[in-house]
Amino acid sequence: MISAAFCTSILQLYICIGVISGFGLALNLQPSVIIIGKYFLKRRPIANGLAMAGSPVMLCTLAPLNQFLFDHFGWRGSFFILGAILLNCCVAGALFRPIGMAASPAPKQAIKHAGQEQPSKSLVEMVHPNTVSSLAGTGEKEDKDCCEKFNKYLDLSLFKHRGFLIYLIGNVLMFLGFFAPIVFLAPYAKHLGIDEYSAAFLLSILAMVDMVARPATGIIANSKWVRPKIQYFFSFSIAFNGACHLLCPLATGYTGLVVYSVFFGLAFGMVCAMLFETLMDLVGAARFTSAVGLVTIAECCTILLGPPIGGTLIDTFGDYKYMFIKCGAVMVLAGIFLFIMNYYNYRMLAKEEKEKKEMEENMQNSKHIRTETEDGNIWDKEKMQDGSEAEPLREELGLKKEVNGKSEV
Template identity: 60%
Template structure:
């Protein structure tokens, strides 16, 4: 097992035990968070006809839900820091259920925006961040594997909900289906109940080190007492100092760019296949292939990321995954016929799954488990812009040129450039971290030599 990265948790994570029940709960909660908005597209055509709306208006339903989920990230982070993951996830599942049940009585598209998009989006945000955060409290050495398994929930739930939604739609229509889905999503409350706080086993320290630490902590407490009293209520729960963290800024800048091209290739895969003259079932089968590849690669990525060769430099692995996505999109228009789309769906599923499995693990690696909740909240509210704008911008290219290839070229650029950026900047970051460690070690040795010298003079 590779040595765990230092996260200054102050206790030894169990790296197993009840932690695997927490991973299962996160699997369910994360799965609904990402898969639920995508699975609702089955009902769009009937809802569009029922309310007499345009396709763009009905398509905004999933976009509003996803954007709200990302925008509500900081609120979710504050609640997690204050109350813990368990109650926040349970409230989130309840909110999504209430939103779907209320939407089943909808009288207008605006009513659906409010119930499904806003209320449901807030509920999904309360499911996502706590599920990601609590894994970091239970796992350290096995954290990449645990994150990879939890993130597998997204393709598994999507793969399950897609045929289930079609069955519900055929039997009960969109109103009855929304009512039933409101009950199904309450399973997130059950998942939240499994997320009990970790039992912290404090790490013991040598007596001499403990004495020095106590003296240092006491002095530090005196120095910071006045300044801590001046902190605002928000600053107590949101660590604004993250914007001074080099690794966090690298992650944030690259992710803002890559999210412009993250979701659009999935959204337009089936329409692209139909545009080439393939029937609806063949086009839908591409999404199944994509989901199966995604489902297979996520736990494997977590296993590989946990090896002693990859774990110490996992940021390079993430940079490879981002670049791999870009290359897949750039090559997609060059692949001939339906067979080419099948090949693309397989390799894109691998690429998308690798990136998704590493997306939050790399952030936790950069900022540590203690600051992760705040970090993911700040990231998601900034990323909600690209999440909301990416598919419409890509779709505009199809409207202008009448071809899908330019959409995939653009998404390829949006993914390849941040991939290269990550390789370069994380090489710089790793180099600076090594320099800072060597400098700190040298200063510590100098301090120890000074203490020994003073002790020697006192003895004389």
Template identity: 65%
Template sequence: MPSTTVTSLGYTPPDGGWGWAVVFGSFLSIGFSYAFPKSLTIYFKEVQEYFSVSYSEIAWVSSIMLATMYAGGPVSSILVNRYGSRPVVMVGGLMVGVAMVAASFGTTIMHLYICVGVIGGLGLAFNLQPALTIIGKYFLVKRPMANGLAMAGSPVLLFTLAPLNQFLLDNFGWRGSFFILGAIVLNCCVAGALMRPITITAKPPANQSGARVNKLIDLSLFKHRGYLIYLVGNVVMFFGFFAPVVFLAPYAKHQGTDEYSAACLLSIFALVDMVARPGTGLVSNTRWIRPRIQYFFSFSVAYNGACHLVCPLLPGYTGLVVYAVFFGLAFGMVCALLFEVLMDLVGAQRFSSAVGLATIIECGPVLLGPPISGKSFNNLIFHTTYMYFACGVMMLVPGLFLFIMNFFNYRWLKQEEHEKKREELPMAEVITVGWLNNQREISWHQD
């Protein structure tokens, strides 16, 4: 199977050594980026009562934080391309820390929107993209494994922050907890300090021209066929990706499960997800899967969809436990491969721009998916199982789309590579080949 991108890095990635320290830094940085907005929901009830606002108004804190994190992708990418990963991550960690400390002195809900939502969300954006980008600088052969280990930071930190936040809330209230969290999240600065830059000697192509914008963020990616296939599949996929996690506990309660057992489903899901991400990285690094990693990602997306379609058909609480196990595996597989396949498509040099542009496009479905599913969940016209069937279709369809389109993309790439080699043949070889063909034709006629 031909490679989808040919990129000259200008150096040989170490594939180890200090790279494992970088992976640990990315583990922390990615973990805080994804887990922090989710873990803050523990404080919502007390903050809601303190400010006398509705639950929907307080829920906007996490929504704005996530929206800003995704929308800030291009800004983060520009800064990474200009200054490198280390300073951007350190500034991002400082921004989130300061934002949480400032939020602890808040007097209105608007204060939390600005501090936690906007400033904190932008700080998380400065943590996410650089951490993903630098792995591609340090790893090539072992890159899927390194990405899988780094992406495991999300479930591990979520699993850790959930009980920690409850302890802080019980002992210090929401103001004291926010102040302490501001200090804890400063560990992202330590994570950024681990991201020692690699000196790259690769020169840009001679025919590269145009506005300084392309030097900061590569807009030519929108002409990249493989990248466009990835974007289309992901946009559809994200409409059904997060909603089943958000509504797993409410769905279980609706089926008659008590609150404790419903919460246990999330714990089971998180534990399996925690193991699935590095495990997927190890499997992806094998010689059987690595050349076919785009197909493996397509299978993972479709597998998610199949899990959601089967979920309403499983009987009782035992069926929900089985679903939580298989869904945790499927979710972890997609998360571990999500950025690895993008790097495989566009190469390490263009990855920073690719992920920045992708996150701002994916911002819409990421935010709209759960509210749309929640509306169908609460709508009496539909049975509650409708949401899981809808999410299943939203995952199964892009999985099949990615599989089919990647199959054709690989064929087209092979044909283009063959044509390119023909065009690059020296004129003498072309004449020789033509002369030999002519001689064969004359010989055939004489015979």
């Protein structure tokens, strides 16, 4: 951001603001979201809502601050001051601490010894006639190790996860219309004849409502009635967001835009508060790191396409209402899709859980029957052994009786 203050062309601004600043902000957001999942479990939705409430605080002051800085310091001075403000994120990042005991060095030493023993084994195997097969086996092991290391950082097996795929498709569709209304809200107000400061203040209204909506949504999502079915609540918030955009063209004055900004801020805060909580609810905390990375990679395309498509509609028709209708229709469609597919996912999960319980009961019953049959077989074997041992004694007793009988006669 600071380097953008010294740019002399649009291409340099694209590199400094788009590439370098975007990369830095990504490194800022992703770890903070992941660390929340590591620190909290029982009240995780509230923690997510409170943590996400920080961004609207800056958004609330950013629009008038940008206008003030531009008027007094120009665009170069504005970038320089904003970059200095962003440097304070380094202090916040330095306060994060890992959770859990540090790993003992003993396993590492064992791994080193194992690694040192492997070359000697390979020399022995070279003497063996089956050298080619042994080398092929070591090659396969190395490939497996590489795949395991890669999956450790980016778990591609998530693409086989039903809930993750539903979330990914719904969010990719949603982001086509998620950010464009924020980008074009102030220009739309200016298009209606509203002055620059009043148009910028609409974003401040949106941010103030958003700041309250995020922690409030976290409290609601953490309740015992909503958290078991939080995916439905997330689907509703997306559809509600889309409905606000569909009704925005009805606002033809500043009062109508203020009302739209209030409802848009509420819907925007609801979605942002549950955006990562619903993903963690689906994949679990252990796979959340990889899931966030994969979702972000897939969502970037639609996030980049959303505003340009909206701008194309504005340039084509010469009116902002078609852009708001497009965004609203896409988000309502995404909310309906997520609601239907999450209903299907909940039904399938309940069915799989039921089948799992039945299998466990059947296994327990089969084990019980097996133990009973084994006890019965042991009992029969003991009786047979007792019978075979008792036959010689019976024969001896019978002979004694016969001899005694003859002697008596």
